[in-house]
Amino acid sequence: MRRLLPVTDMTEPETAGREWSLDELADAYAYPELPSAGAAGAGGEAGDGAWLRANMVSSLDGAGQHDGRSQPLSSEEDMRIFGTLRALADVVVVGAETVRLEGYRPARAREAFAARREAAGQGPAPAIAVVSASLNLDFSLPLFTEPLVPTLVLTGAAAPAERVAAARAAGAEVLVAGDGAGVEPARARAVLAERGLRRQLTEGGPRLLGQFVAADALDELCLTVSPTMTSGAAQRIAGGPAVAVPTRFQVASVLEQDGFLFTRYRRI
Numbered sequence: 001m002r003r004l005l006p007v008t009d010m011t012e013p014e015t016a017g018r019e020w021s022l023d024e025l026a027d028a029y030a031y032p033e034l035p036s037a038g039a040a041g042a043g044g045e046a047g048d049g050a051w052l053r054a055n056m057v058s059s060l061d062g063a064g065q066h067d068g069r070s071q072p073l074s075s076e077e078d079m080r081i082f083g084t085l086r087a088l089a090d091v092v093v094v095g096a097e098t099v100r101l102e103g104y105r106p107a108r109a110r111e112a113f114a115a116r117r118e119a120a121g122q123g124p125a126p127a128i129a130v131v132s133a134s135l136n137l138d139f140s141l142p143l144f145t146e147p148l149v150p151t152l153v154l155t156g157a158a159a160p161a162e163r164v165a166a167a168r169a170a171g172a173e174v175l176v177a178g179d180g181a182g183v184e185p186a187r188a189r190a191v192l193a194e195r196g197l198r199r200q201l202t203e204g205g206p207r208l209l210g211q212f213v214a215a216d217a218l219d220e221l222c223l224t225v226s227p228t229m230t231s232g233a234a235q236r237i238a239g240g241p242a243v244a245v246p247t248r249f250q251v252a253s254v255l256e257q258d259g260f261l262f263t264r265y266r267r268i
């Protein structure tokens with residue numbers, strides 16, 4: 001039967017209408033149980049034992065950025081959910097341009113999530129994995145020199161040798177996940193999963209996310225719909241070559257605050 005469901009009816013009565021604690025958010029956004037790689041139904045569809053979720057924010061008219069950043073579209077609650085999703089992840093996969101434009105820093109260890117991470121067998125903070133073909137990154141930044149866990153650089157086998165050496169000299173671990181200059185999205189998942197980094201979160205940007213979508217390598221999308229309009233020529237949250245047939249997702253949850261919708265969709 002087809003029916004329309006008011007968003008307010010989709011929240012648990014006991015937690016509706018008040019601020020959620022970080023624990024409640026972490027429970028609500030917990031990763032699914034991940035069987036070992038190769039097992040039937042392991043992780044997402046890819047069978048590599050990984051679950052890849054994306055966390056993105058979009059304006060009402062589809063912009064994934066404003067003035068080159070996502071912050072103008074975001075809110076305090078959005079940042080709380082952003083932080084919760086990070087705290088649940090083994091690894092945060094991010095495109096090099098987002099690192100360059102948003103001034104990425106290493107993930108922090110957060111007291112609020114320390115016990116949960118320890119119980120899940122996770123280190124104090126997720127590793128950041130930067131996806132880059134050029135390795136045209138500033139390796140003197142704290143992201144590379146001061147992380148709690150070494151920052152990873154995912155690249156192709158043809159990456160410039162001197163940039164690979166510069167990354168390693170700064171303390172980053174360089175992982176090859178492609179035969180050519182670039183990273184193959186499915187291999188990125190698998191290479192990280194092989195290292196035990198199976199609860200994967202990508203924070204974009206749009207060009208990277210578009211490749212995960214095109215490779216059918218995205219299990220879940222946590223999309224914040226920001227109650228803003230920007231017009232202009234901003235990128236959408238995913239870009240690049242289109243898929244032949246639109247990939248279908250189903251809604252897993254919707255939360256609302258101050259007009260912001262915090263949606264979560266899973267691939268069918």
Ligand SMILES: NC(=O)c1ccc[n+]([C@@H]2O[C@H](COP(=O)([O-])OP(=O)(O)OC[C@H]3O[C@@H](n4cnc5c(N)ncnc54)[C@H](OP(=O)(O)O)[C@@H]3O)[C@@H](O)[C@H]2O)c1
Nearest residue numbers: 056057068095096097098133134182183204205206207208
């Ligand atoms: N709305 C949101 O939630 C959200 C989230 C994140 C970012 N953003 C916004 O998005 C913008 C940046 O996104 P973007 O789409 O332009 O860039 P991006 O996806 O963050 O990064 C693109 C770069 O990543 C590397 N890359 C991507 N795919 C690769 C592959 N297959 N193999 C190797 N390297 C690969 C390349 O780096 P090299 O050039 O180094 O080779 C490429 O130039 C910013 O304005 C940011 O604020 C918005």
